[in-house]
Amino acid sequence: xxxxxxxxxxxxxxxxxxxxDAFEWAAVWLIxxxxxxxxxxxxxxLRQARAAAVVRVAAVLGVAFVTGQVVGAVSTEVRPFQTxxxxxxxxxxxxxxxxxxxxxxxxxxxxxxxxFLSWRWGAALSVLAIIVGFARIWTGVHYPADVLVxxxxxxxxxxxxxxxxxxxxxxxxxxxxSAATGH
Numbered sequence: 001x002x003x004x005x006x007x008x009x010x011x012x013x014x015x016x017x018x019x020x021d022a023f024e025w026a027a028v029w030l031i032x033x034x035x036x037x038x039x040x041x042x043x044x045x046l047r048q049a050r051a052a053a054v055v056r057v058a059a060v061l062g063v064a065f066v067t068g069q070v071v072g073a074v075s076t077e078v079r080p081f082q083t084x085x086x087x088x089x090x091x092x093x094x095x096x097x098x099x100x101x102x103x104x105x106x107x108x109x110x111x112x113x114x115x116f117l118s119w120r121w122g123a124a125l126s127v128l129a130i131i132v133g134f135a136r137i138w139t140g141v142h143y144p145a146d147v148l149v150x151x152x153x154x155x156x157x158x159x160x161x162x163x164x165x166x167x168x169x170x171x172x173x174x175x176x177x178s179a180a181t182g183h
Contacts, residue, residue: 020138024135026135027138027141031106038057041113041121042113056112056161056165057113059165060111063160064104064105064107075099079092079141089139097141097142100136103133103150106125107154109129111158133147133151
């Protein structure tokens with residue numbers, strides 16, 4: 001099913017140079033646009049004394065990165081162009097395909113911003129993350145499952161950081177001295 005869906009998407013590549021150019025650009029450069037766009041709510045969070053939320057966004061990126069590296073290290077899935085005839089529109093080194101690092105970063109940032117800073121910004125960034133993931137398939141360097149797993153990793157990282165953050169908040173409230181008792 002994964003390869004079949006890949007074929008359906010990648011078969012359309014190479015048919016229209018303008019469309020290919022747009023997806024090539026998105027596959028390589030849109031992640032940077034997403035990062036710059038994410039800086040708006042992140043910097044806004046710092047200005048509004050929401051540093052804990054910004055720290056949680058950064059923590060999600062860290063958790064997602066480490067998780068992606070572990071999954072990639074144990075995965076035996078190689079890139080589509082290594083085992084199939086594909087329309088490969090961008091160059092890429094061979095190696096582990098699962099998960100897509102670009103999509104992992106994009107979804108982690110989008111979901112973290114949505115969870116901790118602004119759901120509207122998170123929704124807009126999620127659209128960009130979907131485009132990044134789709135472009136990686138279109139250009140022949142990832143399978144759909146690589147992008148889906150990246151989205152799951154991003155969502156799971158948000159869940160882990162949210163649970164850890166809530167546990168920390170409860171612990172910190174218990175540790176603060178009460179104004180009435182001085183303890």
